[in-house]
Amino acid sequence: MANPKHRHSKSRRDKRRTQKQKLTAPNLTACPQCQEVKQPHHACMSCGTYNGREIVTVQQI
Ligand SMILES: [Zn+2]
Incomplete structure (x- = not known):
């Protein structure tokens, strides 16, 4: 088994x-279609639109 030869300070x-990335809260903006909060550069989770067009159909629960 490979083992470190010397202990690091x-x-x-x-x-x-x-250099380890810390967990940070995601950026949130309002959806221009439904004003719901969404992440920028992501399709809206509640109305399924991106750039004014519906690109994903949201399933009604
Ligand atoms: Zn929306």
């Missing part, structure tokens, strides 16, 4: 961890 460990 705390500074080196922490430098590696600074």
Whole structure:
């Protein structure tokens, strides 16, 4: 089994961890069609439109 030959310093460990992506809240905008909140550059989850056209049909529950 491959094993590390030398232990990395705390500074080196922490430098590696600074590059780790943190969880952030997604950007939200209002849908121009139904004013529902949606993510920018995504089709609207409630009315299924993108760029003024309906591109996905939303299933009614
Ligand atoms: Zn919408």
